[in-house]
Amino acid sequence: MASTSALPSSSASSLVGPSSIPAPSPSSNTPPSTTSPPQKKKLIGWQHSAAGSLGGMAGAIVTSPFDVVKTRLQSDLFRHSAQPLKDAATAVPARTGIRGTLWQFVDTVYLIRRIGVEEGWKALYKGLGPSLVGIIPARAINFYFYPTSKAYLAKQFPNAPTEKAGQTSEDSPLIHxxxxxxxxxxxxxxxxxIWVVKTRLQLSARKRTPSAVAASIPAASSPLPKTIASSAAALARSATASSATTATTSAAAAASLAPPAGARAPVSALTMTMDIIRKEGFVGLYRGLSASYLGVSEGVIQWVLYERFKRIGATSTSSLEQQPLLSxxxxxxxxxGGAKAVASLITYPHEVIRTRLRQPAINGVVKYNGLLQTLRLVVKEEGVANLYGGLTAHMFRVVPNAACMFLIYELVAAKLTAAA
Structure with missing residues (x-):
């Protein structure tokens, strides 16, 4: 009877044959965690911060020249310097509609070349020091608070609405x-x-001497188009041979682009910081904060679209280990890149307003004092179109910057996850 009572437990193995007899043994000795799909490990806060900081620094270095050009095109202090040299008899074409958009490309390229000729190519990296210093805390804070806030909110609101069945609350657009x-x-x-100091540095143009400009633009090897190069060389030669009256006039014209009267042109971020504190107090370091809060909408749109685009563009497996590297x-x-492009196009005017609010005082007079006052003044004096000044240079900078930053972030995060 004992042998018959053991039949039910051994009948399955006798029916399937001897080839499958070893199968029950491994399954009984193997922990359940190795037979079920492994759960994806999550990074902790500092790891998100480290990955985001590395990505932000790489993007800032690559796109720094476009950042300088964008800042100057946004400011009314350099509006006249973005106009290509023209004959007096040549009418300046209207910069509206499609033609105005195309002219922004011309202005961007022209201003890059002009900065290189008049101030030296190193001027295209003005403000890079504060940018790199600022990128570390900025990206560290942003990439720390976004994933940790998302996880916290998902726990607090587990029933947050999702788009598809089977998704968790962390996939909810409202949580994002x-x-x-x-x-x-x-x-x-x-x-x-940090960004106030960076903006002031980028707006502090210090032109080289006319002889240095003339020496830097020989006719045969000038980086400028032939007509512009010859005109710039002629201007440089005439400036060199000019009288004291002409020099005085030139100095007066340059004064509008220089730092405030009576102050020595800052040569470092520390000098600029101390200059701001001495003249405006610590409050001066927070100029444009209201516009920065308005710009939070850009980050909101970018993160929400990034989550959605990443989900759409991913294959059945979205991790680095399970997907071809190129894909x-x-x-x-x-x-x-797509998320940043859409977010920037929607919210760009706040960038112009923020730059104007961070401009230095001219002859002791602060022209822009508040968010609404700046918006009304720009529209009244320059038109709505100038709320998009520097848009092309901005897009040249932020789209590859975002692509570089998020790519490095995701790669570093994947490696840290695998090593955890």
């Missing part, structure tokens, strides 16, 4: 939006003084 708002506010508050890179670059 709320986490992006928190990250944006924290980032803007913590890093505003993974393409999905991240497309999602991040």
């Amino acid at each position: 939006l709320s986490a992006a708002v928190i990250a944006g506010i924290m980032t803007s508050t913590g890093t505003n003084p 993974y890179i393409g999905s991240i670059v497309g999602a991040s």
Whole structure:
């Protein structure tokens, strides 16, 4: 009877044959965690910060010249310097509609060349020091608070609405939006003084002597078009041979672009910081903060669109280990670049307003004092179109910057996850 009672437990193995007899043994000795799909490990806060900082620094270095040009095109201090040299009899074409958009490309390229000739090519990297110093806390704060806020909010609101069945609360667009708002506010508050210093450095043009300009643009090897190069060389020669009256006039014309009267042109970020504190107080380091808060909407749109685009562009497996490298890179670059392009186009006017608010006082007079006052003044004096001044240079900078930053972030995060 004992043998018959053991039949039910051994009948399955006798029916399937001897080839499958060893199968029960491994399954009984193997922990359940190795037979079920492994759960994806999550990074902790500092790892998100480290990955985001590396990505932000790489993007800032690559796109620094466009950042300088964008800042100057946004400012009314350099509006006249972005106009290509023309004959007096030549009428300047209207810069509206499609023609105005095309002229922005011309202005961007022209201003890059003009800065290189008149101030030296190193001027295209003005403000890079504060940018790199600012990128570390800015990206660290942003990439720390976004994922951690998303995880926290998902736990607090487990029933947050999702787009598809089977998704968790962390996939909810409302969770993404709320986490992006928190990250944006924290980032803007913590890093505003750094961006004020960077903007002032980028607006502090110090032209080289006319002889140096003339020497840098020989007719045969000038980086400028022939007509512009010859005109610039003629201007340089005439300036060199000019009288004291002409020199005085030139100095007066340059005074509008120089730092405030009576102050020595800053040569470093520390000098600029101390100059701002001495003349405007610590409050001066927070100029444009209201516009920065307005710009939080850009970060919100960018993060929400990035999550969505990344989900659309990903294949059935979205991790680096389970997907071909080129496909993974393409999905991240497309999602991040596309999200940044859309967000920037929608919210760009706040960039112009923020730059104007951070401009230095001219002859002791602060022209732009508040968010609404700046908006009304720009529209009244320059028109709505100038709320998009420097848009082309901005797009040249932020789209590859975002693609580079998020790609490095995702790659570093994947490696840190695998090593955890």
